[in-house]
Amino acid sequence: MKPESSAEGISREVLASLVLLAAALLALFLANSPLHNAYEHILTTKVQLGVAPFALTKEIHHWINDGLMVIFFLVVGLEIKREAIRGALSKPAAAMLPIVGAIGGMAVPALIYASVNFNNAEHLRGWAIPAATDIAFAVGVMALLGKRVPPTLKVFLLALAIIDDLGAILIIAFFYTYELSFTALGLAAAGVAVMAVMNRLNVMRVWPYLLVGAFVWLCVLQSGVHATIAGVVTALMIPLSSPKKGVDGPLPALEHTLSPWVSFGIMPIFALANAGLAVGDLSMNDMLSQIPVGIALGLFLGKPLGIYGAVRAVIASGLGEMPHGASRMQLFGTAILGGIGFTMSLFIGLLAFPDPTLTAEVRLGVMAGSLLAAVVGYIVLVTSKGAPPMAEEKQ
Numbered sequence: 001m002k003p004e005s006s007a008e009g010i011s012r013e014v015l016a017s018l019v020l021l022a023a024a025l026l027a028l029f030l031a032n033s034p035l036h037n038a039y040e041h042i043l044t045t046k047v048q049l050g051v052a053p054f055a056l057t058k059e060i061h062h063w064i065n066d067g068l069m070v071i072f073f074l075v076v077g078l079e080i081k082r083e084a085i086r087g088a089l090s091k092p093a094a095a096m097l098p099i100v101g102a103i104g105g106m107a108v109p110a111l112i113y114a115s116v117n118f119n120n121a122e123h124l125r126g127w128a129i130p131a132a133t134d135i136a137f138a139v140g141v142m143a144l145l146g147k148r149v150p151p152t153l154k155v156f157l158l159a160l161a162i163i164d165d166l167g168a169i170l171i172i173a174f175f176y177t178y179e180l181s182f183t184a185l186g187l188a189a190a191g192v193a194v195m196a197v198m199n200r201l202n203v204m205r206v207w208p209y210l211l212v213g214a215f216v217w218l219c220v221l222q223s224g225v226h227a228t229i230a231g232v233v234t235a236l237m238i239p240l241s242s243p244k245k246g247v248d249g250p251l252p253a254l255e256h257t258l259s260p261w262v263s264f265g266i267m268p269i270f271a272l273a274n275a276g277l278a279v280g281d282l283s284m285n286d287m288l289s290q291i292p293v294g295i296a297l298g299l300f301l302g303k304p305l306g307i308y309g310a311v312r313a314v315i316a317s318g319l320g321e322m323p324h325g326a327s328r329m330q331l332f333g334t335a336i337l338g339g340i341g342f343t344m345s346l347f348i349g350l351l352a353f354p355d356p357t358l359t360a361e362v363r364l365g366v367m368a369g370s371l372l373a374a375v376v377g378y379i380v381l382v383t384s385k386g387a388p389p390m391a392e393e394k395q
Contacts, residue, residue, distance in 0.1 A: 028279075077236055088159040098159035101307045126294070130341060133164040139157060172226050191213075274350065303335065349366060
């Protein structure tokens with residue numbers, strides 16, 4: 001696998017975020033144009049996969065969220081495993097800052113959302129919506145800044161977003177699961193056990209893992225646990241290293257192959273299917289209701305306060321170090337970018353509120369909070385200076 005240069009990586013990050021933004025804007029246009037009915041009709045069209053009696057029939061919208069997004073979560077799982085073994089999360093001292101920052105960045109937004117919606121038990125189901133960070137958008141916005149931001153902050157943000165995604169995955173598994181089918185779960189567990197044995201036996205071809213992973217996905221889809229969890233579990237079973245010294249396992253090549261498809265295909269399709277907010281259907285009361293206000297405040301205020309507060313506490317305690325070359329203001333600007341929730345926030349919002357009326361409020365809150373975080377975070381970072389060489393140790 002040919003290594004990707006720094007310039008190529010930054011260009012791809014920026015391009016991916018622009019494609020994702022274009023898809024979200026197209027969804028908004030379609031939802032507020034004469035094409036609205038056609039847009040909704042396509043998303044609700046039922047498609048059958050397989051042959052009866054071994055067939056599944058779901059709306060296109062559901063196939064996108066339950067099917068295509070499994071590949072997104074597969075790539076997230078591959079990133080988590082790689083970073084935990086070889087990357088920014090492999091050394092406890094280096095991992096401390098993003099881990100604590102991610103925890104603070106999930107807890108404070110959830111508390112802000114809960115405080116706004118405390119008097120409505122149904123609305124409280126959305127407490128996890130502002131706890132998520134969108135890797136593609138957040139890293140893409142930072143990549144636009146180029147050399148104005150020290151590389152250590154880019155690594156910090158990427159690691160934080162990956163840990164944040166792991167937290168979101170656990171939240172989905174434990175808090176958005178209903179009416180479990182233990183038979184289906186048992187079959188899924190058997191599939192995971194088969195992949196674990198293959199890993200133990202050093203099976204270095206990727207297709208057996210993907211084949212068994214597809215079986216696990218099918219079982220999880222019928223189990224009551226959200227099907228995307230199967231993608232993460234499958235990723236964690238795929239070997240990173242080969243028994244041969246200095247030779248990679250199939251994980252890096254699979255991640256390299258799938259990442260462009262996820263960045264330029266699956267995530268834009270998800271945005272196109274889920275960001276279609278019909279503004280004309282919203283009244284002022286809807287815009288100022290508890291759900292969108294709680295989400296927007298959680299993302300725009302809760303995320304930076306939680307991330308920056310937790311990280312500064314760790315640095316002050318001596319358990320962590322300030323990212324090299326970064327100033328406090330740059331760190332705060334990075335924490336603001338953590339409030340770009342978009343993809344993952346929308347995803348959790350759909351699980352929390354299947355009701356179309358409440359889904360519209362979720363979209364409004366996610367897009368408002370994410371847009372504010374992106375714009376303000378960019379402004380703070382573009383106007384901030386790095387730490388003077390002699391001042392870094394005093395922070």
